[in-house]
Amino acid sequence: MSRIGFIMEDGFQAMGMAALSAFELANVALGREVYRLTVMSEKGGTIRSSLGIGIETEPLGPFPDTLIVVGELVPRPITPGLRAYIAEAGRECRRVAGICTGAFLLAEAGLLDGRTATTHWAHARNLQERFPGVTVDDDRIFIRDGNIWTSAGMSSAIDLTLALIEDDHGAELSRAIARKLVVYHRRPGGQSQFSALLELEPRSDRVRRALIHAKENLRNPLTVEELADAASLSPRQFSRLFREETGQSPAKAVERLRLEAAKAMIEDGRHSLDIVARDTGFSDRDRMRRAFLRSFGQPPQSLRRSLRLIEGGEATEADETDAA
Incomplete structure (x- = not known):
């Protein structure tokens, strides 16, 4: 069983939660709990999305196998405690992923230094200007650089999650989940964000x-x-x-x-x-x-x-x- 930890803070973008459904369906498709999901925030308790909808979270705890950081509509600086946790996750977790502007949190924690990353196209220039040590590619659905994954915004959270599942259990399961989600099989990471x-x-x-x-x-x-x-x-x-x-x-x-x-x-x-x-x-x-x-x-x-x-x-x- 693989533990998947989601980090969300007040103002998180609700679309990022779509990734949870893909992991849930992997458990259903395989008939056992291959993924155990935990939603975390720095202090735990109720946090609210950008829509104002509240969800319950656990405080930061033991590092999961895969840590996924969900971004906000407008990225904000993070606290020293959260920055330290994400930085250490880069060493302790098998994989760390940033969805949408979650890339900003990974960059603040130093995990993107010397790496290639992506984010929502509307925030890509800001990411590049704030973190010149990162090579920002604003025209990719998702990018994997070593054990660090980043994705574009909105629906690309599903593409990234399907890619993580494919990395663990193969393309056949990933395709089956895509069908259940009523989406095309995951778009390749290099596919353009633009249509x-x-x-x-x-x-x-x-x-x-x-x-x-x-x-x-x-x-x-x-x-x-x-x-x-x-x-x-x-x-x-x-x-x-x-x-x-x-x-x-x-x-x-x-x-x-x-x-x-x-x-x-x-x-x-x-x-x-x-x-x-x-x-x-x-x-x-x-x-x-x-x-x-x-x-x-x-x-x-x-x-x-x-x-x-x-x-x-x-x-x-x-x-x-x-x-x-």
Whole structure:
């Protein structure tokens, strides 16, 4: 049995508690208590979330196997006692994780010095400015650097927790829990915090319908005519309206959607580059490679290798195939 300790203080972000459910479902799926959960605060007693909802906590005690520090909507300096406890946890616990702005508490305790970490994109610059000894990557869902894990904000708490469970019990259990949580199997840690659909931000339902059609049919050619038909417009009307609302051409937007999907598949590590290129609508690996170089400044193989290093993983069969 593994003990999981959650540290929360007044003002904690309620979404961080979603991680508790993943561990609970692991116990249910395995039919025994493989995880024992403890919610702690420095002094114990009732603490209140950013929504004002109170929960009971235990005072800081023996170090758990895995310590998870839940962040706040607006990070605040921590007390000397809590800082000392988290610092010692870096030596005593098998793993220490910071959810969202929990990374600030880990940084204050010195656990992120010389490491790469992430946090909610809205707080990443602040984290970097306050703690220059940390390499902050503001475009990752979660990062594992040694025994220290950090995640982006909000729903990424579930991705990090699923990754911890996969680290303990394998991908099959992690996938089963994801299905019970009614989420996609955990996003790879290297996946971007940003969504192309959200960044394009079309104002009209017609352009939005066309983009959704494109995202759901990436293996199609996705010509202007096909997208215009999805929007119930003529190709000329569609092209004009699309550029007005998104600031770019339909072809450029489709490439962004293809790149986003391809990047996620590459980070997942289970597919060869030939399959990734086929499933995301790039006609071949070379065309996908050129698109990656334009957008990311590196080819797909380099991206996969760098993400494996960040997450502390090893080469997969797909890596070996692509290197051949």
